Amino acid sequence: MTDSLASKGSSRAAAAAAKRRRLTAAAARVLHEKGVERTAIADIAQAAGVPVGNVYYYFKTKDDLVEAALAEHTAHVTTLTDDLDRIPDPRARLKGLVDAWVAQRETAARYGCPTGTLAVELDKRDPEPSGGLDRAAAQVIRRLLDWAAEQFRxxxxxxxxxHAVTLVAGYQGMSLLANALRDPDLMTREGDRLLAWLDSVGD
Structure with a gap:
């Protein structure tokens, strides 16, 4: 009996964790596509395939979902940089980062940089209602800057x-322009410029 109850409890915990992960991933995607102000909790619930009422069990407010989305962006940056760290040469790691950015050119042209657009939107809110979310968004970008700086070091x-600021600013700029002009090829062209620049630094 005890083993059976423990098994049921473990299954419920796993199901709850999976549902929370779905909500977090959906929040990151929907907030990127629609922005914070235009996104309702119901939008995120629908994208995650979760009843709206269930959302409040995991996240009490939309700001909680924004915070979860930022955590998702941080996890994405960490996964990407961890993968790139397997490359022996730091220049090749940086060029791999640019390649990863360019690979997302269609998404960037439609919605902009996931973290950059969110950071700009959160910064426009009153400081008190933001609850520090604008600073949390900045930390995601700071994580990327620190990693890039280590490669240049x-x-x-x-x-x-x-140099790290120049690189990340180049990405933010080309994402912004590609989004404004709805031109994914701009990401490819500017990505090539960044790759050529990376070949020239340190020579």
Whole structure:
């Protein structure tokens, strides 16, 4: 009896964790596509395939879902950089990052950079209602900057932090322009410029 109850409890916990993961992934996707103000909790519930009433068991407010979406973006950056860290050469790692950005050109042209657009929107809210979400968005970008700076540091270039800013700013700029112009090919062209720049640094 005890083993059976424990098994049922474990199954319920696994199902709850899976549902929360679906909601988190859906929040990241829907908030990117629609923005914070135009997104309702019902939109996220529908995208996750979860009844609206169930959402409140996991997330009490929409801001809680925004925070979960930011955690999803952080996890994506971590997974990406962990994969790139398997590449022995730091220059190749940085070029792999650019390739990953360009691979998302269709999404960027339609919706912009997931973290960048969210950071801009959250920054426009009053400081108190934001609950620090604007700072949380900035931390996702900071994580990427720190990783890029470490690669430039390994390359031995002067001012690795400045080089990291140039690289990430290049990505944010080309995402913004591709989105404004609805031109995914712009991401490809500007990505090629970033790759050529990376080939030149540290020489």
């Amino acid at each position: 390994e390359l031995g270039v002067p001012d690795p932090d400045g």
